[in-house]
Amino acid sequence: xxxxxxxxxxxxxxxxxxxxxxxxxxxxxxxxxxxxxxxxxxxxxxxxxxxxxxxxxxxxxxxxxxxxxxxxxxxxxxxxxxxxxxxxxxxxxxxxxxxxxxxxxxxxxxxxxxxxxxxxxxxxxxxxxxxxxxxxxxxxxxxxxxxxxxxxxxxxxxxxxxxxxxxxxxxxxxxxxxxxxxxxxxxxxxxxxxxxxxxxxxxxxxxxxxxxxxxxxxxxxxxxxxx
Amino acid sequence: xxxxxxxxxxxxxxxxxxxxxxxxxxxxxxxxxxxxxxxxxxxxxxxxxxxxxxxxxxxxxxxxxxxxxxxxxxxxxxxxxxxxxxxxxxxxxxxxxxxxxxxxxxxxxxxxxxxxxxxxxxxxxxxxxxxxxxxxxxxxxxxxxxxxxxxxxxxxxxxxxxxxxxxxxxxxxxxxxxxxxxxxxxxxxxxxxxxxxxxxxxxxxxxxxxxxxxxxxxxxxxxxxxxxxxxxxxxxxxxxxxxxxxxxxxxxxxxxxxxxxxxxxxxxxxxxxxxxxxxxxxxxxxxxxxxxxxxxxxxxxxxxxxxxxxxxxxxxxxxxxxxxxxxxxxxxxxxxxxxxxxxxxxxxxxxxxxxxxxxxxxxxxxxxxxxxxxxxxxxxxxxxxxxxxxxxxxxxxxxxxxxxxxxxxxxxxxxxxxxxxxxxxxxxxxxxxxxxxxxxxxxxxxxxxxxxxxxxxxxxxxxxxxxxxxxxxxxxxxxxxxxxxxxxxxxxxxxxxxxxxxxxxxxxxxxxxxxxxxxxxxxxxxxxxxxxxxxxxxxxxxxxxxxxxxxxxxxxxxxxxxxxxxxxxxxxxxxxxxxxxxxxxxxxxxxxxxxxxxxxxxxxxxxxxxxxxxxxxxx
Numbered sequence: 001x002x003x004x005x006x007x008x009x010x011x012x013x014x015x016x017x018x019x020x021x022x023x024x025x026x027x028x029x030x031x032x033x034x035x036x037x038x039x040x041x042x043x044x045x046x047x048x049x050x051x052x053x054x055x056x057x058x059x060x061x062x063x064x065x066x067x068x069x070x071x072x073x074x075x076x077x078x079x080x081x082x083x084x085x086x087x088x089x090x091x092x093x094x095x096x097x098x099x100x101x102x103x104x105x106x107x108x109x110x111x112x113x114x115x116x117x118x119x120x121x122x123x124x125x126x127x128x129x130x131x132x133x134x135x136x137x138x139x140x141x142x143x144x145x146x147x148x149x150x151x152x153x154x155x156x157x158x159x160x161x162x163x164x165x166x167x168x169x170x171x172x173x174x175x176x177x178x179x180x181x182x183x184x185x186x187x188x189x190x191x192x193x194x195x196x197x198x199x200x201x202x203x204x205x206x207x208x209x210x211x212x213x214x215x216x217x218x219x220x221x222x223x224x225x226x227x
Numbered sequence: 228x229x230x231x232x233x234x235x236x237x238x239x240x241x242x243x244x245x246x247x248x249x250x251x252x253x254x255x256x257x258x259x260x261x262x263x264x265x266x267x268x269x270x271x272x273x274x275x276x277x278x279x280x281x282x283x284x285x286x287x288x289x290x291x292x293x294x295x296x297x298x299x300x301x302x303x304x305x306x307x308x309x310x311x312x313x314x315x316x317x318x319x320x321x322x323x324x325x326x327x328x329x330x331x332x333x334x335x336x337x338x339x340x341x342x343x344x345x346x347x348x349x350x351x352x353x354x355x356x357x358x359x360x361x362x363x364x365x366x367x368x369x370x371x372x373x374x375x376x377x378x379x380x381x382x383x384x385x386x387x388x389x390x391x392x393x394x395x396x397x398x399x400x401x402x403x404x405x406x407x408x409x410x411x412x413x414x415x416x417x418x419x420x421x422x423x424x425x426x427x428x429x430x431x432x433x434x435x436x437x438x439x440x441x442x443x444x445x446x447x448x449x450x451x452x453x454x455x456x457x458x459x460x461x462x463x464x465x466x467x468x469x470x471x472x473x474x475x476x477x478x479x480x481x482x483x484x485x486x487x488x489x490x491x492x493x494x495x496x497x498x499x500x501x502x503x504x505x506x507x508x509x510x511x512x513x514x515x516x517x518x519x520x521x522x523x524x525x526x527x528x529x530x531x532x533x534x535x536x537x538x539x540x541x542x543x544x545x546x547x548x549x550x551x552x553x554x555x556x557x558x559x560x561x562x563x564x565x566x567x568x569x570x571x572x573x574x575x576x577x578x579x580x581x582x583x584x585x586x587x588x589x590x591x592x593x594x595x596x597x598x599x600x601x602x603x604x605x606x607x608x609x610x611x612x613x614x615x616x617x618x619x620x621x622x623x624x625x626x627x628x629x630x631x632x633x634x635x636x637x638x639x640x641x642x643x644x645x646x647x648x649x650x651x652x653x654x655x656x657x658x659x660x661x662x663x664x665x666x667x668x669x670x671x672x673x674x675x676x677x678x679x680x681x682x683x684x685x686x687x688x689x690x691x692x693x694x695x696x697x698x699x700x701x702x703x704x705x706x707x708x709x710x711x712x713x714x715x716x717x718x719x720x721x722x723x724x725x726x727x728x729x730x731x732x733x734x735x736x737x738x739x740x741x742x743x744x745x746x747x748x749x750x751x752x753x754x755x756x757x758x759x760x761x762x763x764x765x766x767x768x769x770x771x772x773x774x775x776x777x778x779x780x781x782x783x784x785x786x787x788x789x790x791x792x793x794x795x796x797x798x799x800x801x802x803x804x805x806x807x808x809x810x811x812x813x814x815x816x817x818x819x820x821x822x823x824x825x826x827x828x829x830x831x832x833x834x835x836x837x838x839x840x841x842x843x844x845x846x
Contacts, residue, residue: 058439079345083294083325095321097269097390205323208349208439212322212390215438219389227389 047218053154058207064143065200078197086202087178116155118175123148253281254337272308283334289313291328352440355381362451374420392438402428425457
């Protein structure tokens with residue numbers, strides 16, 4: 001029996017050791033842990049789509065802000081009240097290229113998702129409040145509606161990307177909460193306009209951030225920093 | 228004393244000012260920051276415009292603080308950007324953050340501050356123009372020649388990491404041309420142009436912009452000479468295509484010329500005109516309604532504007548020898564969901580258009596000649612009707628289907644109006660038809676119009692029978708109240724002898740006797756009928772017994788045994804005509820001993836039968 005047992009034991013031991021060694025040599029987490037070339041193509045398409053959406057959302061936000069400013073607040077110094085007025089300022093978002101390159105991929109993606117999630121509610125209330133205005137400005141309302149819609153789609157796309165790139169990521173629903181609804185509903189026109197101005201200003205800024213971050217990540221993940 | 232001090236102060240001040248003015252020295256004027264730009268989202272520069280000099284050397288300093296900071300900083304670099312500028316290097320530049328900056332001009336005499344400027348680097352991005360634009364003419368052997376241009380992005384812009392995204396645009400023109408030909412090139416750094424004029428010298432320029440930001444300036448122009456042998460292969464293809472199409476066109480023109488008319492007729496078949504005897508389209512155009520109507524046999528028809536109300540199903544009650552009842556499926560009005568009972572009473576059912584006095588009396592000769600066959604099962608009738616009443620078809624179709632119960636292949640003539648509708652249906656048909664022919668009418672017509680409208684509207688609500696009947700009853704009342712004045716226009720056409728099988732007669736109350744007997748004047752023909760069976764009087768008050776016929780075709784009615792009837796009859800003579808028709812209808816329904824009380828709905832003194840009840844009784 002002993003003669004039979006020991007070769008088997010040895011063989012098993014050898015197998016175990018070789019497995020361990022091989023595991024150590026394994027490449028860093030591939031982009032598609034699921035394997036297969038098909039996954040790579042899908043991720044590229046996902047990123048392309050996400051970039052298109054984020055670009056579009058920022059264009060809309062920019063136009064909406066310009067129209068609002070031109071129509072209601074131009075030349076009245078509302079910009080002075082936008083200092084530190086964004087609810088997402090608590091997030092540790094990079095502010096230049098170097099900082100952006102230092103963030104790791106996973107944190108970067110979850111940061112983007114947090115920003116998107118934190119804008120769900122403000123966009124919803126923006127649409128509701130603008131729609132409820134007397135003489136609701138159609139141009140602004142339609143853009144707000146479109147932005148709300150596309151932001152939801154972008155969030156879905158990002159969640160898909162995260163599930164592909166970092167499938168082990170735990171769902172982390174923490175995001176900054178917006179509490180500006182009372183100020184949007186204020187009776188005093190000046191304060192109310194200021195609240196809208198701040199909201200649109202922050203939206204324009206955050207949508208630009210997301211667009212820039214996604215373009216960075218796309219070049220980093222898909223093209224290996226060689227766009 | 229005070230005055231002295233005061234004046235002395237003023238004097239010294241003025242003196243001081245004078246000396247200053249004489250020297251030409253003043254505090255500096257207010258400077259203004261007029262432009263800030265970032266070429267790469269990593270650095271940026273701001274430029275200011277100094278105010279008036281004040282005659283003394285002036286120092287400028289730019290101070291700023293950033294959003295979220297309280298600390299004031301001074302400009303790190305006054306040189307790189309040129310005079311009156313401040314350059315912010317990489318370590319001083321942050322995106323998505325507002326800078327609040329201000330320029331301070333100081334000289335010996337004093338200082339002045341510019342307004343605060345709020346700047347966010349995100350929104351001031353404008354790159355430099357692209358570099359190294361190269362243009363050449365490429366003429367591959369088996370393909371068309373083209374102009375190939377290539378350029379490179381400006382320096383200091385980081386495209387590889389995706390921090391910056393550039394979009395390009397090129398433009399070119401022949402040297403002497405006035406207008407540029409612009410092409411958007413997206414993110415690519417090369418471009419092909421295919422359509423060029425051979426032997427010309429071209430200028431080419433390129434510029435770029437960030438994904439969100441300002442366009443750069445145009446790059447310096449590059450010149451390129453297009454060789455004269457730059458063949459545009461397309462032209463030969465286009466010439467042959469043009470020749471071929473010209474040949475085809477000529478052939479078509481020739482064929483059309485030969486067989487012109489027949490082809491035209493084939494493609495554009497002539498539109499059938501209205502085939503109404505006596506209808507003169509020219510009169511219509513001229514708007515002479517009286518002449519037109521007289522030609523048609525109508526008089527003074529008021530217009531009704533909505534025909535869609537005529538989605539009514541009429542139950543026609545016929546007076547034929549058979550005296551059989553048939554159920555009719557009205558296929559034209561499925562929405563109504565009714566199956567009006569086919570009755571063959573004598574007269575009072577309006578047989579739709581054909582039996583209406585006036586317009587198509589002549590046309591409806593045939594159906595009138597064979598009433599029994601005409602009102603035989605509708606299924607059989609329908610195919611016949613189109614031929615016999617095709618004139619109606621065309622006319623009714625010309626009404627643009629506004630009277631749906633009229634069209635759909637002669638079925639209108641076989642449409643069976645509800646009993647209570649009969650009088651009105653005929654009238655309405657006349658109204659509507661003549662209306663279409665005539666157009667807007669004058670005052671008397673409007674009365675009828677309103678009645679007609681109401682009636683039409685009521686008939687549309689046929690879905691709830693009770694409701695419909697109620698309204699109809701009302702309408703009939705109102706209608707008749709109005710039509711009494713309009714009697715003249717109802718031309719009695721068929722004065723058939725008493726007791727003829729011709730249905731659809733309306734009567735007008737001539738007078739009421741002292742004992743409550745009605746003398747009726749038939750409008751179209753006499754409705755002399757057999758005495759009517761007395762009815763179980765629930766609320767009935769309309770059935771009268773014909774006691775006799777006077778000359779002039781006037782019916783003398785005696786009221787029923789019940790005093791109620793008398794009273795009712797005396798109440799509103801106007802109700803008599805429909806009542807009389809009802810009588811005749813009910814007389815024919817002698818087969819049915821029991822008329823369920825629910826079948827009779829009384830409103831306003833009129834008692835109408837619900838044909839559906841009879842249907843039940845049948846089956």
